[in-house]
Amino acid sequence: MTPQTGRRLQPRRFLLLALVLAGALLFGLVAGHEWASPARLARAFANSGGHDMTSQLLMVWRLPRVLAAAMVGALLGVGGAIFQGVFRNPLAEPYLLGASGGAAIGATIALLVPLGLPGGPVLAALSFLGAWGATWLVLGAAGLQGRPDTAGLLLAGVAVAAMLGAVRSFLMLALSDDTVNLQVVLSWTLGGVQTPDAGGLAILALLTAGALAVSLPLARGLDLLGLGDDQAFAFGLDPARFERRAVLVGAAVVAAAVAFGGLVAFVGLIAPHIGRWLIGPRHRALLPASALIGAALVAVCDGVARAALPPAEIPLGLVTALIGGPFFLILLMRRLRA
Amino acid sequence: MPLLLAAMAWLAPGAGGAGAAAARQPWPVQVTDGIGRQIAIARPPQRIIPIFASNAELAAALGLSDRIVGVEAYTRFPPELTSKPQIGGRLGFSVDAIAAQRPDLLIVTPARQAMHQLIDPMTRLGVPVIVLLARDVGEVLGNLRLIGQATGEAAKGEAVAAALQARLDKVAAMTPARRPSLVMLTGRPGNGLALIARADTYTGDAMVRAGGRHALVRSVVAQASPEAVIAADPDVLLFAGRGEDLEALKAQPGWKLLRAVREGRAWTVTRAEFLIPGPRTVDGIEKLAARLRGVTMEGGQAGAAAANPGQDQP
Numbered sequence: 326m327t328p329q330t331g332r333r334l335q336p337r338r339f340l341l342l343a344l345v346l347a348g349a350l351l352f353g354l355v356a357g358h359e360w361a362s363p364a365r366l367a368r369a370f371a372n373s374g375g376h377d378m379t380s381q382l383l384m385v386w387r388l389p390r391v392l393a394a395a396m397v398g399a400l401l402g403v404g405g406a407i408f409q410g411v412f413r414n415p416l417a418e419p420y421l422l423g424a425s426g427g428a429a430i431g432a433t434i435a436l437l438v439p440l441g442l443p444g445g446p447v448l449a450a451l452s453f454l455g456a457w458g459a460t461w462l463v464l465g466a467a468g469l470q471g472r473p474d475t476a477g478l479l480l481a482g483v484a485v486a487a488m489l490g491a492v493r494s495f496l497m498l499a500l501s502d503d504t505v506n507l508q509v510v511l512s513w514t515l516g517g518v519q520t521p522d523a524g525g526l527a528i529l530a531l532l533t534a535g536a537l538a539v540s541l542p543l544a545r546g547l548d549l550l551g552l553g554d555d556q557a558f559a560f561g562l563d564p565a566r567f568e569r570r571a572v573l574v575g576a577a578v579v580a581a582a583v584a585f586g587g588l589v590a591f592v593g594l595i596a597p598h599i600g601r602w603l604i605g606p607r608h609r610a611l612l613p614a615s616a617l618i619g620a621a622l623v624a625v626c627d628g629v630a631r632a633a634l635p636p637a638e639i640p641l642g643l644v645t646a647l648i649g650g651p652f653f654l655i656l657l658m659r660r661l662r663a
Numbered sequence: 664m665p666l667l668l669a670a671m672a673w674l675a676p677g678a679g680g681a682g683a684a685a686a687r688q689p690w691p692v693q694v695t696d697g698i699g700r701q702i703a704i705a706r707p708p709q710r711i712i713p714i715f716a717s718n719a720e721l722a723a724a725l726g727l728s729d730r731i732v733g734v735e736a737y738t739r740f741p742p743e744l745t746s747k748p749q750i751g752g753r754l755g756f757s758v759d760a761i762a763a764q765r766p767d768l769l770i771v772t773p774a775r776q777a778m779h780q781l782i783d784p785m786t787r788l789g790v791p792v793i794v795l796l797a798r799d800v801g802e803v804l805g806n807l808r809l810i811g812q813a814t815g816e817a818a819k820g821e822a823v824a825a826a827l828q829a830r831l832d833k834v835a836a837m838t839p840a841r842r843p844s845l846v847m848l849t850g851r852p853g854n855g856l857a858l859i860a861r862a863d864t865y866t867g868d869a870m871v872r873a874g875g876r877h878a879l880v881r882s883v884v885a886q887a888s889p890e891a892v893i894a895a896d897p898d899v900l901l902f903a904g905r906g907e908d909l910e911a912l913k914a915q916p917g918w919k920l921l922r923a924v925r926e927g928r929a930w931t932v933t934r935a936e937f938l939i940p941g942p943r944t945v946d947g948i949e950k951l952a953a954r955l956r957g958v959t960m961e962g963g964q965a966g967a968a969a970a971n972p973g974q975d976q977p
Contacts (some may be wrong), residue, residue: 357888357890358888358894360892378896378920379895381920382890382894382920384894384915385920386890386916386917386920387890445915447913476783495703498755508858508885508886512856512886517856520889520915520916520917521916522915522916544719626909631888631890634884635888635891636881636887636891636892637879637884637886637887637888637891638856638886638888638890638891640886642855658730
């Protein structure tokens, strides 16, 4: 195993990550259509019940959105760490097993079919069900002939994702009205956090805390999987059963992120990598570290999405890929050189 | 009333049927379409396929409904066109279905791949295709003249366009000097972004012609940040869509901060009037203008002057 094997949780590194997240949240609050100085923010916090428009906008609209963006990022980070652990593959990302395709179908139906139900909750519920359902479909398809190996799961994931993508495209064409609705679906697939109300924010906070709570018990198993199936078995782990459980947990975590943030690209891939470089490969530390890093990344990118081209807003997924890509490449090159 | 006027314009005996005026016009005619192509039309077209609701409405406004032999799935107005054979729509356009109608003129707009899918095969089949653009309301009226020339109904095209222009002039003459600031949302937000009508589109032009000015003038894309819309605090928030979707939007965090929402000036407008660039747009402009005049009178100077004085639309 790696040199970090024996280390404990490394509180100093976590403190650093917490500071980075705090900085990212502050950036998210400052950035926007109009930049707000920290002093302006402080006044808004002090004056949260007042009638001043800017203060109210910061408190009622921007603050919940920044918090929601950070929590979506945390969920993606945790989901990504689980998927990379299960597949023992650094290219594994949370949308690998069809979650994005399934979520997009759910969202397409929610956005284009008049269901006569409140829009926001239906969109979140259907995209969650789509994302999680797609993963069940992949597990079912790959497991038809007994225990699926990792390659079998991945191939089933690719096939299901292709099918779901086609169904989604067909639904978009068949259900859309003539004018602008397609744009709504397209922009959803590019990711973006909608400012939640207090109830929505509370649900998201519960989901994020719950995601960490159900993921942390997977840490030991994910570590053992990294040793190879035989070793893991020798340590008392049934790799097949564990993989299945971990994938379902990971997919549920990602589905929660998708329900609140659409298809935000790249964060689930890079957050665990950065976490591994900073904290090491032990999942007990890596899972919360990935959450912190994902949260910071999405909070910053969401701020950039709102501030780069005012009054327009760039879909969040484009920003995460555009900023995350080069950032990740620089880290990667440094690491390769070292 | 505007609908009645429009109906009278259609019914007006401009040419005495397809024959008389077309016969007077020398054939073949050469027209320049919206993208600058020179199109030669050999004979007065008798089998016309207008693709997209806007082009069908324009052709119908010139009294050409009887000569229309096919429409696409989204064409739902005027009623006499809904029973025409369908040549595609949701999933694209069928060259076969179009060819089966033996058209002698196709009118398209560069949307949903129509140009790329249809111009080349139709040209090979010898069917003239004219492409119409609608970048502002003036161009929409120009499209009526262009269709008139291409179909041998030039006088009718001129008359209908002039009648609509006269109505626009009347609206312009009544527009108060102080224009309320507007934002129009053209779709319900799916992931937090607000789709808005940009100033440099025909919808944006219609809003200005109705007597408003844009609260957000610089938008690179149609997706605005709700934060920007809320901060712009327009005098009137327009929503092109259903009332229940507007209510759902107003319930989302932040939107109640808008003066327009709090003071009852978040209104729906009809999508067909503001998102289909046809003759009904003038109806929409007249209706919106009447409501905006009410705002100016009720709010006096204060409301309109308060919002972003630096972003005045010329």
